[in-house]
Amino acid sequence: MLGALAGATLLPALALPGLSHAAAADAAEPLKEIARRKGLRFGTAVGGGRNQFGDAAYRALVERECGIIVAENEMKWQGLEPARDAYRFGPADAMLAWARDKGMAMRGHNLFWQAEKWLPAWVAREDFGADPKRGVEALMRKHVKTVCEHFGSALDSWDVVNEAVDPADGKLRQNALTRPLGAIEQIDLAFRLAHEYAPHAQLVYNDYMRGDAGSARHRAGVLALLAELKKRGTPVDALGLQSHIGSWDDIDGGKNQGTSGRQRDLAEWRRFLDEVTGMGYGLLITEFDVNDRRLPADIARRDAGVAAAARDYLDLTLSYPGLRDFLLWGMSDNISWLQTWDEAPRKDKLPMRPCPYDAQLRAKPLREAIAAAMRGMPARQA
């Protein structure tokens, strides 16, 4: 580990006892530069709220560390078309304009989010008429055409379909669009439409499967889906690894928190990634953060646990040189979606610490773990 840490710019900071992580981060090479030297784009999701895109200090942090951003909610269908035909491109356009002004890339998230509760409510209520199959196809085409033509070549990567596999049984989720068309047919059509209207873009299937035992059905379902799409010749370029890692499920009573449990999960994860890349798919990390709900309350121990879990996961995942993008789902703890996500909270109700910066935008050990993992990874394939 020390060997990988001994990047020249990090050394002075490490050598100064008492120097805060914040000061060390200020002095350190930006994460985007460490990434860029290896041919990787590093970035984060940015939310439209007052404490993210609306906050100059947060924006400055993103600008310093990131070479690519993604909108946390503003490019979702619900965000862009909250009511039928009532398009609202303003918030996403503002983020894109800012990113371009600062020389950052931006990727699109997402065209179709399969859980029905994340589709716009009006879509679920829509009357698709006498020929619902035709009606759904027409609506999907209008959505993809409108959105992809609006953003044009500004976005070079799109999450076309998000979370199609139900982690409970590995089957494809059903919603108002899949019921008339069939689930696999709807996914296939989504990618074909994206290919038609955003022919320049990397087309991604994005999901949150992990390496742990509780995620086994999810992994199997995603592999089955990717194999079927390959068979159909569906234009899918890559699998988006959301990478919401850490503790999520209680399936094995927390036993997988120990070192041996973690090694077993990593071995499963490697097997999974080997299968995905073996089918010819690319990889990217789309939404990285570390759920700390089973780590001790003590902040130093908790932050060390988060950093160690991240390092193991990133060392393995970034070892695949076809992985070209690495995005976090938020830079600082206070703005993380996990603070309010109902499946996430800690039993002691303490605020979560899933991100590389704390609420005061001071760097945490997770930032060092990310930097070290990127320093240690192989250069990306050309």
Ligand code: XIL
């Ligand atoms: C989350 C956002 O962070 C929240 O603000 C929103 O309320 C719900 O969606 N997987 C995804 C992301 O693909 O779009 C989700 O983002 C987090 C999980």
